[in-house]
Amino acid sequence: xxxxxxxxxxxxxxxxxxxxxxxxxxxxxxxxxxxxxxxxxxxxxxxxxxxxxxxxxxxxxxxxxxxxxxxxxxxxxxxxxxxxxxxxxxxxxxxxxxxxxxxxxxxxxxxxxxxxxxxxxxxxxxxxxxxxxxxxxxxxxxxxxxxxxxxxxxxxxxxxxxxxxxxxxxxxxxxxxxxxxxxxxxxxxxxxxxxxxxxxxxxxxxxxxxxxxxxxxxxxxxxxxxxxxxxxxxxxxxxxxxxxxxxxxxxxxxxxxxxxxxxxxxxxxxxxxxxxxxxxxxxxxxxxxxxxxxxxxxxxxxxxxxxxxxxxxxxxxxxxxxxxxx
Amino acid sequence: xxxxxxxxxxxxxxxxxxxxxxxxxxxxxxxxxxxxxxxxxxxxxxxxxxxxxxxxxxxxxxxxxxxxxxxxxxxxxxxxxxxxxxxxxxxxxxxxxxxxxxxxxxxxxxxxxxxxxxxxxxxxxxxxxxxxxxxxxxxxxxxxxxxxxxxxxxxxxxxxxxxxxxxxxxxxxxxxxxxxxxxxxxxxxxxxxxxxxxxxxxxxxxxxxxxxxxxxxxxxxxxxxxxxxxxxxxxxxxxxxxxxxxxxxxxxxxxxxxxxxxxxxxxxxxxxxxxxxxxxxxxxxxxxxxxxxxxxxxxxxxxxxxxxxxxxxxxxxxxxxxxxxxxxxxxxxxxxxxxxxxxxxxxxxxxxxxxxxxxxxxxxxxx
Numbered sequence: 001x002x003x004x005x006x007x008x009x010x011x012x013x014x015x016x017x018x019x020x021x022x023x024x025x026x027x028x029x030x031x032x033x034x035x036x037x038x039x040x041x042x043x044x045x046x047x048x049x050x051x052x053x054x055x056x057x058x059x060x061x062x063x064x065x066x067x068x069x070x071x072x073x074x075x076x077x078x079x080x081x082x083x084x085x086x087x088x089x090x091x092x093x094x095x096x097x098x099x100x101x102x103x104x105x106x107x108x109x110x111x112x113x114x115x116x117x118x119x120x121x122x123x124x125x126x127x128x129x130x131x132x133x134x135x136x137x138x139x140x141x142x143x144x145x146x147x148x149x150x151x152x153x154x155x156x157x158x159x160x161x162x163x164x165x166x167x168x169x170x171x172x173x174x175x176x177x178x179x180x181x182x183x184x185x186x187x188x189x190x191x192x193x194x195x196x197x198x199x200x201x202x203x204x205x206x207x208x209x210x211x212x213x214x215x216x217x218x219x220x221x222x223x224x225x226x227x228x229x230x231x232x233x234x235x236x237x238x239x240x241x242x243x244x245x246x247x248x249x250x251x252x253x254x255x256x257x258x259x260x261x262x263x264x265x266x267x268x269x270x271x272x273x274x275x276x277x278x279x280x281x282x283x284x285x286x287x288x289x290x291x292x293x294x295x296x297x298x299x300x301x302x303x304x305x306x307x308x309x310x311x312x313x314x315x316x317x318x319x320x321x322x323x324x325x326x
Numbered sequence: 327x328x329x330x331x332x333x334x335x336x337x338x339x340x341x342x343x344x345x346x347x348x349x350x351x352x353x354x355x356x357x358x359x360x361x362x363x364x365x366x367x368x369x370x371x372x373x374x375x376x377x378x379x380x381x382x383x384x385x386x387x388x389x390x391x392x393x394x395x396x397x398x399x400x401x402x403x404x405x406x407x408x409x410x411x412x413x414x415x416x417x418x419x420x421x422x423x424x425x426x427x428x429x430x431x432x433x434x435x436x437x438x439x440x441x442x443x444x445x446x447x448x449x450x451x452x453x454x455x456x457x458x459x460x461x462x463x464x465x466x467x468x469x470x471x472x473x474x475x476x477x478x479x480x481x482x483x484x485x486x487x488x489x490x491x492x493x494x495x496x497x498x499x500x501x502x503x504x505x506x507x508x509x510x511x512x513x514x515x516x517x518x519x520x521x522x523x524x525x526x527x528x529x530x531x532x533x534x535x536x537x538x539x540x541x542x543x544x545x546x547x548x549x550x551x552x553x554x555x556x557x558x559x560x561x562x563x564x565x566x567x568x569x570x571x572x573x574x575x576x577x578x579x580x581x582x583x584x585x586x587x588x589x590x591x592x593x594x595x596x597x598x599x600x601x602x603x604x605x606x607x608x609x610x611x612x613x614x615x616x617x618x619x620x621x622x623x624x625x626x627x628x629x630x631x632x633x634x635x636x637x638x639x640x641x642x643x644x645x646x647x648x649x650x651x652x653x654x655x656x657x658x659x660x661x662x663x664x665x666x667x668x669x670x671x672x673x674x675x676x677x678x679x680x681x682x683x684x685x686x687x688x689x690x691x692x693x
Contacts, residue, residue, distance in 0.1 A: 025477070051477060057507055062466050062500035069470020072455065073414075075477065077470075089496075096460045097467065105456055107665040108448030142666055165668040194671060242671035277673075 003181040009151035010040050010116075010172065012184060013158040014078065018048050021076060024162060027054040028063055028080030037082055038118060038177055064090035064115060068097050068167075071113040076162055084119035084171065085128035091136060098167040099142030111167045114158070120212055120263050121310050122175030124303040131300050132211075132264035137169040138241040138273075144168040144193055145240040149214035151182040153238065156191040164193055171240075173211035180215075194239045196247040202233035205324055206251040208274055209261040210237035213311060217261055220316040230324055240270055245277040252278050256287035257323045261311050266294040288326035291319040336541040341561050342551035346609045348617025356560050360624055366407055366555055367619055370399035370612050372637050373423025376432060377586070379641050380422075380439070384590045388649070392439040393420040397553070397585030400611030401517045403427055404558025405485060405580070408566050414453045414475070414484035416468040418461070420517070420584075421487050428454050432644035433651060440648065442655040443662075453482075462488055462495030465514065469501040472510030472575070483569040485513040485562070490536050490579075491522025498539075502577065506543035509574035513565045516577065517552060519584040520606075524597035540577035552580025553611040556618075583609070659685065 004012065017024045026041055026048075032055035035042030045053040056063055060081055067077040081087040094115065102110045121130035138145040146161055146168055148154035154172065161168040199214065200221050209217040214236045221232035233251050237243070252258050258278055260271040271292040278290060293311045301309050343354045358366075377396045383389045395402065402424035406415060415428060422435050437445030438457075446456050458464035468486035475482045492498055493516060505512040516536050520526060533539065540547025546565070550557040558580055565576035583606040587594060594603075619625040655661075663670065663678040670678070 054473075054508075057500075057503055059496075059500040059503070061497055062469070062504050065463065065466025065497065065501065066470035066473060066504055069467040069472070070474045070477075071470075072467065073471045073474030073478075075474050092460065092463055092497075093466065096463050097458070101456075102667070103665045104443055104446055105665075106444050106447035106661075108450055108452065109455070110668065144667075242667070242673065245673065 001183040001185050004151045004184040005178045005181055006148070006151045006154045006172070007038060007040050007177045009155035009182070009184045010158055011042060011044070012186075013155045013162070014041065014044060015047065016188070017159060017162045018044065018052065023074065023076040024078060025052045025054065025070065025075055026078050026080065027056050027067065029056060029058055029082050031055060031080050036080060038174065041080065060086055061089040061093055064093035065097070067113045067115065068093060068111055071111045071167075072101070072109060076112050078114045078116060078162060081115060081117035083129050084117045084133060085131050087117050088136070090115060094137065094143060094167065094169070095140050099140045102166065103142060110165050112165050114161045114168045114170050116170045116172060118172045118174035118177070120173045120175055121300060121306045122212060124306070127302070130303070130306065132262065132295065134171055134240050134264060135269060138270065142167070144242065145171065146193060146238065147171045147173065147211045147240060148238065149173070149211055149236050150176065150180070152184050152189070153191055155184050156189045157193065157238065159188070160190045160193050163190070168193070171211070175212045176215070191238070194242045194244055196238055196244040197236045198233060198247065198251060199236045200232065200234040202231035202255065204230045204232060204255055205257040205259065205320055206233045206235060206248070206255045207259045207261060207316065207320065208235045208237060208248055210240065211263065213261045213263060216311065216313045216316055219313045220320055223313065223317060224320060224324075232320065237270070243273065243277070245274070245281060248274060248278060249281040252282045253285040256285050258290045259293060259316065259319045259323055260290065261293045261316055263295050263310055265297045266292055267297050269294055288323045291323050293319045334541060334544070336544045336547070338535060338538045338541060338547045338549065340549045341557045342554055343556040343560060344554045344614055344618055346553070346614055348614040348621065350556070350618055354560070356556055356563070358559070362407070363619060363622070364624055366403055366559070367615055367625065368633060368637070369403045369423065369427050370555065370615065371633060372426060372640070373399045373403065374612060375634070375637050376422065376426070376641055379645070380436070381586065381590065383436070383645070389436060389440040391590050393589045394586035395420050395423055397583045397606065397610065398517055398519055399423050400555035400615070401552035401558055401580035401582045402487075404555040405487070405515050405562045405578070408559050408562040409483070409485060412453060413482050413566075414468075414471050416455045416464045416471065416484065416486040417457050418464060418487045418489060418492070419457045419459050420489070424487070425454070430454070432641065433647040436645060436648035437651045437655065440652045442652055444655050444658065445651065462492035462497040464488065465492065465497050465501035466504070468512050468514070469504040469510055472505055472512035473508055475511055476508070481570045483511040483513060483566050485515055487515050487517060489522060490516055490518040490527055491525065491530055492516075493536050493539055494530050502540070502543050502545065502575070505575040506545045509572070511569035512575040513562060513569060514575060514577045515562065516579045517582055518579050519582050521584050521588065521594070521598065523588045523592065535579060537577060537579035545575050545577060547577040547579070549579040549581060552582030553609050553614070555611060555615055582611075585610070
């Protein structure tokens with residue numbers, strides 16, 4: 001087993017799926033000779049040629065729409081949008097066609113495509129490069145929205161996303177593209193979409209997080225253990241839609257306390273949905289109000305202030321302590 | 327460093343074969359078998375009468391809003407007649423005549439506009455996409471399908487319908503540009519019906535033609551008399567031939583006229599004159615083709631009358647079938663939850679159950 005960054009792990013998933021299935025083709029801006037601006041598709045042009053690794057003209061709506069056409073034709077396109085901040089033109093295509101064609105053809109058509117894109121803050125980027133807008137996609141019935149939190153699950157989830165018969169938006173937390181490595185097997189590994197994962201067991205509090213927020217959530221859990229022996233359970237959401245509330249409900253029915261963490265702005269964010277479902281399913285088990293630790297409802301700040309914007313260990317700890325002692 | 331004119335290797339043509347009086351240009355007349363000519367006529371007539379009947383049904387409240395196609399039969403039938411059944415067609419939303427030619431049933435069109443999505447069912451081996459209502463968004467899909475055909479080294483082509491208004495959308499430019507760069511076998515079929523709801527072409531573009539937009543992407547562009555089924559068939563046929571042989575995409579602009587409404591919610595009196603309508607009625611695609619076929623000895627007043635009866639009966643039968651289907655669909659409300667995903671997520675199953683409970687409670691209440 002090799003130790004890989006998330007970039008390498010995603011590259012492995014693409015490489016292996018392309019080898020296995022000639023329906024899988026990649027397209028996007030600079031994904032070919034440049035290997036993508038984050039080098040996620042590095043080396044794939046050489047290996048699979050320009051018919052399968054397509055450097056497209058610069059037009060995001062087209063990238064999404066052409067992918068839908070390819071998927072309807074029977075291919076398995078994996079499209080890259082260079083940054084999620086430039087993906088908003090794809091929403092028309094994803095909402096009007098990708099999400100609805102199965103339904104409106106009464107099951108006759110389906111759109112097996114993946115729309116990958118880096119998102120989130122923490123890399124001292126220009127404006128429009130750090131936002132978390134997963135709800136734009138998660139709010140659209142018919143789409144799946146997946147967010148990995150590390151190299152190993154990024155690889156396994158992407159393989160599952162490529163094989164999934166429905167359109168999947170695959171949001172890659174770019175601040176952890178190269179932040180740490182994990183053992184990733186060359187052997188095939190998949191993970192089910194629509195399933196959250198308990199990544200740390202505990203009985204006193206549940207922290208629910210995803211993407212780049214899982215590591216600070218785990219760190220906060222460790223710190224609390226040392227601080228006063230609190231046993232904190234951590235859930236990695238992994239699939240924002242369809243959301244797996246069962247796993248979260250089971251945990252909260254045990255702990256009675258929950259903190260939800262995400263980078264996205266608070267209002268109408270994934271935390272609002274997660275909290276609602278916990279209240280609906282587990283209200284009588286709750287011992288304290290559910291807290292949200294999230295981005296603020298402001299424009300993602302210039303990077304000079306981005307650390308203040310992004311939830312970190314300290315902010316999670318504060319909310320966790322308040323919840324534990326409420 | 328001189329300043330000189332750049333010679334761009336692209337040009338735009340105009341084609342008209344059969345004029346409004348049914349007079350044909352012998353040099354340009356396509357050599358079509360008689361059965362084909364008769365079939366084209368029947369399809370155009372069926373399209374017109376079906377459209378008129380749909381309008382009546384809508385006015386009686388038996389179906390919902392729909393976009394009538396009257397006047398555009400030649401543009402639609404001429405285009406799809408040039409395709410093979412294995413070719414792909416991507417529709418906008420005003421192409422019922424073309425859809426009937428491609429094998430869609432009248433009953434399913436009626437039931438779809440009657441408010442039931444089950445009627446829009448697409449069979450798994452179909453190469454026709456369902457209607458696409460958001461203007462222009464379907465154009466890029468055709469570029470992707472074209473890429474798929476090319477990738478699989480098939481000799482099929484894909485034809486996409488859109489209106490002149492759609493050429494103002496970014497998706498038109500993005501789709502044509504992609505097709506140009508990769509030389510996909512895609513035919514972009516613009517039905518310039520003179521009115522994008524209340525706007526005329528000069529309010530949509532400063533360009534003299536829509537066909538010339540092909541030049542920016544250096545693909546062939548041609549403007550045809552879209553009310554001349556022979557010209558449309560010829561131009562699309564050439565584009566199809568070129569695409570099948572690796573010659574890439576073509577933009578075909580069919581100059582036609584929407585004789586009826588944008589949709590049944592529209593009132594054209596607000597934006598266009600009676601005189602204009604009358605003028606275009608003189609250029610109606612059907613009478614001119616009937617004159618042409620009559621001169622050829624393929625039609626007569628008696629034959630037309632007989633055909634009218636036949637078409638009328640076919641439409642009546644379809645309406646009956648659609649109304650039966652709609653009753654059946656009406657009792658199948660739970661189907662709205664089906665086909666969201668390959669597998670229904672658990673929370674959706676809960677929501678489905680909510681509606682089911684509500685309906686069975688109502689049933690109990692109503693005895």
